Amino acid sequence: xxxxxxxxxxxxxxxxxxxxxxxxxxxxxxxxxxxxxxxxxxxxxxxxxxxxxxxxxxxxxxxxxxxxxxxxxxxxxxxxxxxxxxxxxxxxxxxxxxxxxxxxxxxxxxxxxxxxxxxxxxxxxxxxxxxxxxxxxxxxxxxxxxxxxxxxxxxxxxxxxxxxxxxxxxxxxxxxxxxxxxxxxxxxxxxxxxxxxxxxxxxxxxxxxxxxxxxxxxxxxxxxxxxxxxxxxxxxxxxxxxxxxxxxxxxxxxxxxxxxxxxxxxxxxxxxxxxxxxxxxxxxxxxxxxxxxxxxxxxxxxxxxxxxxxxxxxxxxxxxxxxxxxxxxxxxxxxx
Amino acid sequence: xxxxxxxxxxxxxxxxxxxxxxxxxxxxxxxxxxxxxxxxxxxxxxxxxxxxxxxxxxxxxxxxxxxxxxxxxxxxxxxxxxxxxxxxxxxxxxxxxxxxxxxxxxxxxxxxxxxxxxxxxxxxxxxxxxxxxxxxxxxxxxxxxxxxxxxxxxxxxxxxxxxxxxxxxxxxxxxxxxxxxxxxxxxxxxxxxxxxxxxxxxxxxxxxxxxxxxxxxxxxxxxxxxxxxxxxxxxxxxxxxxxxxxxxxxxxxxxxxxxxxxxxxxxxxxxxxxxxxxxxxxxxxxxxxxxxxxxxxxxxxxxxxxxxxxxxxxxxxxxxxxxxxxxxxxxxxxxx
Numbered sequence: 001x002x003x004x005x006x007x008x009x010x011x012x013x014x015x016x017x018x019x020x021x022x023x024x025x026x027x028x029x030x031x032x033x034x035x036x037x038x039x040x041x042x043x044x045x046x047x048x049x050x051x052x053x054x055x056x057x058x059x060x061x062x063x064x065x066x067x068x069x070x071x072x073x074x075x076x077x078x079x080x081x082x083x084x085x086x087x088x089x090x091x092x093x094x095x096x097x098x099x100x101x102x103x104x105x106x107x108x109x110x111x112x113x114x115x116x117x118x119x120x121x122x123x124x125x126x127x128x129x130x131x132x133x134x135x136x137x138x139x140x141x142x143x144x145x146x147x148x149x150x151x152x153x154x155x156x157x158x159x160x161x162x163x164x165x166x167x168x169x170x171x172x173x174x175x176x177x178x179x180x181x182x183x184x185x186x187x188x189x190x191x192x193x194x195x196x197x198x199x200x201x202x203x204x205x206x207x208x209x210x211x212x213x214x215x216x217x218x219x220x221x222x223x224x225x226x227x228x229x230x231x232x233x234x235x236x237x238x239x240x241x242x243x244x245x246x247x248x249x250x251x252x253x254x255x256x257x258x259x260x261x262x263x264x265x266x267x268x269x270x271x272x273x274x275x276x277x278x279x280x281x282x283x284x285x286x287x288x289x290x291x292x293x294x295x296x297x298x299x300x301x302x303x304x305x306x307x308x309x310x311x312x313x314x315x316x317x318x319x320x321x322x323x324x325x326x327x328x329x330x331x332x333x334x335x336x
Numbered sequence: 337x338x339x340x341x342x343x344x345x346x347x348x349x350x351x352x353x354x355x356x357x358x359x360x361x362x363x364x365x366x367x368x369x370x371x372x373x374x375x376x377x378x379x380x381x382x383x384x385x386x387x388x389x390x391x392x393x394x395x396x397x398x399x400x401x402x403x404x405x406x407x408x409x410x411x412x413x414x415x416x417x418x419x420x421x422x423x424x425x426x427x428x429x430x431x432x433x434x435x436x437x438x439x440x441x442x443x444x445x446x447x448x449x450x451x452x453x454x455x456x457x458x459x460x461x462x463x464x465x466x467x468x469x470x471x472x473x474x475x476x477x478x479x480x481x482x483x484x485x486x487x488x489x490x491x492x493x494x495x496x497x498x499x500x501x502x503x504x505x506x507x508x509x510x511x512x513x514x515x516x517x518x519x520x521x522x523x524x525x526x527x528x529x530x531x532x533x534x535x536x537x538x539x540x541x542x543x544x545x546x547x548x549x550x551x552x553x554x555x556x557x558x559x560x561x562x563x564x565x566x567x568x569x570x571x572x573x574x575x576x577x578x579x580x581x582x583x584x585x586x587x588x589x590x591x592x593x594x595x596x597x598x599x600x601x602x603x604x605x606x607x608x609x610x611x612x613x614x615x616x617x618x619x620x621x622x623x624x625x626x627x628x629x630x631x632x633x634x635x636x637x638x639x640x641x642x643x644x645x646x647x648x649x650x651x652x653x654x655x656x657x658x659x660x661x662x663x664x665x666x667x668x669x670x671x672x
Contacts, residue, residue, distance in 0.1 A: 003655075005561040008524070009532050010516040014561045015651045022565055022653040024604045024662050027637040079651045092539045093532070094560045148649060177346075177648030184345040196345050196429070203428045224430045225341040225350045229358055268360045301363040312513030313484060315351045315415045317358040319339075326360050 002080055002099025004173060013173040015079050015099055040076075041163035043068075043110035050074040053104065054133055056126045070126045071107045072134055072168075078103035079169060086143060086172055102138055102170040106130050109164060115271075116153070116164050117262035124255035127166065131278070132251065134168055135244040139283050144170040146178065146282050154273025157300045174282050181279065185290035197292030198239050200224075210320050212327045213260055217253040220261050222320035222327075228298050229318035230269060230327070232261055235294040243280040243293045258295070263332045265299055272299040338416055338435025340509060348512040351415050351435055376412075377499035379446035385409040389440065390469055392462045406462045407443045408470055408504075414439035415505060422479060422508055438474055438506040442466050445500060451607075452489070452500050453598035460591035463502065467614070468587065470504055471580040475619050480506040482514065482618050490609025493636045510618050517615065521626035533628030534575050536560075546656050548663045549596055553589035556597050558656035558663075564634050565654035566605060566663070568597055571630040579616040579629045594631070599668045601635055608635040 003016045040048040046064045054072040061067025074082075080101025088097040108116055108127045116124065131149050138147055147170045152158040174182075188196040204211050204221050212220045212232060220234045234257055240246070246254070265272060280293040339352045376384040379402045388399055390408040397403025410418075416437025424433040444452055444463045452460065467485050474483055483506045488494040524532040540547050540557050548556045548568060556570045570593055576582070582590070601608060616629040 007559070007561040008536065009520040010513075011520060012561065012563075012648065012650075014563055016562075016655050017651065017653045023658075024566075024606075027565065027605055027608070091560075092543070093535045094539075175649035180346040180648070184347060188344070199429045200344065203430075207428070223343070224427075225343040225348065226352075227348075227350055229363065230360075269363055270360075272363070312348065312516070313511035314348075315353065317353045319352050322359075 001084065002078075004097045004099050004171075006095040008093055008095070010176075012176040015171075017079060017099075039112055039161070039163050041105075041107045041161060041165060042112050046071075049105075050076060054130055054137075056130065066110070068110060069123065070109070070130045072130055073105055073107065075103040075105050075167070080171060097172065100143055100172055102141075102144070102168070104134060104168045106134070106166040106168065107163065108166065112163050114164060115262075115266075116151070116166075117259055117266055119259070121252070121255050121259055124259050125252050128251050128255055128258075129248075131166065131168065132244050132246065138168075138170045139244070141170070143172050145172055145284055146170070146174045147280075148175060149278040151274075151276050153275070154271075154300070157273035157275050159273075178279060178282065182282075182287050182291055185292070186287070189290040195239050195290055195292050197235060197294065201235055201237055210324050212264065212324055213257060215253050215257055217250050218257045220257055222323045224320065226316055226320045226323070227314040229301055229316060230265060230272075230299045230323045231316075231320075232265070232297040232327075233294050234258065234261065234297070235292065240293055241281040241288045241291045243278055260332050261297065261327075264327045264330045265297070267330045267332075268326050269299055269301070272301060274299045337420065338414075340433045340435050340507075342431040344429055344431070346512075349509040351507075353415060353435075375448055375497070375499050377441075377443045377497060377501060378448050379404075382407075385441075386412060390466060390473075392466065402446070404446060405459065406445070406466045408466055409441055409443065411439040411441050411503070416507060433508065436479055436508055438477075438480070438504070440470060440504045442470070442502040442504065443499065444502060448499050450500060451598075451602075452487070452502075453595055453602055455595070457588070457591050457595055460595050461588050464587050464591055464594075465584075467502065467504065468580050468582065471616075474504075474506045475580070477506070479508050481508055481620055482506070482510045483616075484511060485614040485616075487610075487612050489611070490607075490636070493609035493611050495609075514615060514618065518618075518623050518627055521628070522623070525626040531575050531626055531628050533571060533630065537571055537573055546660050548600065548660055549593065551589050551593055553586050554593045556593055558659045560656065562652055562656045562659070563650040565637055565652060566601060566608075566635045566659045567652075567656075568601070568633040568663075569630050570594065570597065570633070571628065576629055577617040577624045577627045579614055596668050597633060597663075600663045600666045601633070603666045603668075604662050605635055605637065608637060610635045 004013050005016055006013050043066045050073050052063055052071050052073050055068040056070045058067040080099045080103050082102050084098055084100050086097045086100055109119055135147050138144060147168060149166060149168050151166045185196055201219055210222045217236060218234055219237050220232055223231060223233050274297060276295055276297040278295050281291050340349050341352055342349050382400045386409050388407050388409050391404040392406045394403040416435045416439050418438050420434055420436050422433045422436055445455055471483050474480060483504060485502060485504050487502045521532050537555055546558045553572060554570055555573050556568060559569050610633060612631055612633040614631050617627050
């Protein structure tokens with residue numbers, strides 16, 4: 001059983017996988033063979049994953065057989081375990097609980113050699129609709145407080161399988177960064193009676209030096225205090241707290257801007273490894289007035305990644321205004 | 337002039353180097369040629385760095401000439417600039433100030449092909465004494481609130497020059513992680529009237545499952561809620577808040593345990609890239625009762641580094657108790 005453990009000083013929860021623990025030799029620096037051999041995410045290999053929990057399929061095709069366009073399955077090696085009780089307990093001064101949660105994989109396409117940014121807008125819309133469907137379903141489980149949706153693209157960004165996919169983790173805790181966003185948003189709201197993210201949207205549109213692109217519903221910016229070169233945020237222009245409450249038309253617009261940003265980053269940085277994380281409202285509690293959902297995209301440019309990761313102290317060698325200029329200059333011909 | 341910019345939501349300050357901004361092509365994935373060619377940190381090349389601000393030298397040798405064992409110079413490409421006023425100002429809803437600070441390099445040895453862990457204990461003692469001397473000197477500058485001492489070892493950990501060195505950045509802000517440690521430490525103290533780090537030391541010695549090694553003055557542990565595999569902390573066993581107030585004998589003990597831990601990590605993980613960061617009391621203000629200085633060492637095992645870095649949500653595939661077993665089994669013959 002994995003464990004959730006709380007740092008006794010700053011209160012951050014960490015998932016410790018105590019069962020399939022990595023040994024020192026598992027961290028050898030020789031990369032595994034890629035692009036060759038068997039892929040459990042490819043069409044025809046459906047029986048090699050746990051049974052699917054959701055899919056967009058061609059009419060007349062059956063679950064766990066080919067014919068799907070987007071397929072969601074439980075992670076075969078989950079970081080958290082779905083069955084059991086939380087069993088919160090102390091261990092001297094420390095706090096821990098059972099690692100209860102759901103860990104699912106959204107396989108974005110049956111084709112092995114496609115990237116997310118290669119898919120058409122309608123296809124990316126289905127990927128995002130699959131995130132939404134899974135959140136709406138898992139939200140019913142009262143043990144869960146938060147669902148994080150994230151993508152690791154490229155081995156340097158932590159992707160362990162090459163076939164393009166997003167991951168989803170439902171958990172009984174709220175990640176520290178989201179807690180900080182809620183607390184910071186509430187402090188700002190207490191002072192100004194406005195949402196800080198809404199104020200960012202307003203100022204960025206007026207300043208027009210960090211806006212990469214926009215459409216009817218969304219704005220994509222390089223944030224003022226970006227931690228990383230080419231860090232990019234996508235925000236709804238109007239105040240929206242919970243991603244899973246999005247309308248279909250909004251998700252179509254999200255697919256369009258996400259594809260555009262990923263294509264621009266690919267072109268500017270030569271298909272960089274990247275991570276993105278969906279930041280959305282916790283499943284329980286209120287906080288609606290001051291929380292504004294968004295996606296944070298972080299290209300992983302290893303030459304600059306130093307001790308900053310994890311220290312809370314960042315040196316960014318590329319001003320966001322400069323990154324914006326480069327990304328704006330790249331014109332992307334979007335097609336369905 | 338570099339800028340310090342504050343994230344308007346969570347309040348984290350970031351250094352933005354606006355002058356020598358990296359362009360997209362600077363992030364090409366081709367690593368630069370290493371080990372060959374000119375090194376400004378080698379003995380004989382003293383004129384290729386800014387003039388030294390401190391050194392341990394053989395008797396009779398002159399500054400900026402060979403004969404040094406440890407040499408401190410300003411960083412030729414500083415992240416912060418020493419001259420000027422802070423000029424705190426707003427930009428709409430955003431906050432910024434001039435990037436005033438000191439950025440120095442502690443060259444740990446004149447020999448190019450040595451690692452820090454290869455140096456003798458007496459030599460490492462001088463490296464640490466050099467950190468201390470520079471902190472005591474820079475502390476006099478009233479503009480600075482914090483000095484962070486850190487090391488990037490290996491290209492994957494962000495080291496841009498191969499020749500072994502530590503870096504020091506004095507700045508007019510306190511890094512967010514340190515602020516969190518102070519706030520967390522104060523909360524714990526308010527409740528318990530004890531230092532949380534002292535309680536960790538007491539419990540770890542009693543439990544004896546996460547203690548890697550110890551000596552008269554220091555304890556080295558794998559922390560209970562470790563974010564990364566083989567993350568290792570070195571703490572004074574007795575309550576000490578400010579590293580720079582250490583006695584010579586304590587620094588001798590620190591050199592010994594640091595060398596021992598680095599050698600164990602080298603042996604267990606095959607000379608991994610790593611970062612370490614000295615966490616010490618801010619230069620101004622009190623907080624002595626609940627702050628306890630320590631060093632956090634984070635091996636950078638790229639196969640597991642995913643989106644966790646920078647998201648506040650960590651999945652650690654190696655339980656700290658397992659890592660402890662591996663590290664304990666490695667016996668290191670320490671020699672002067």
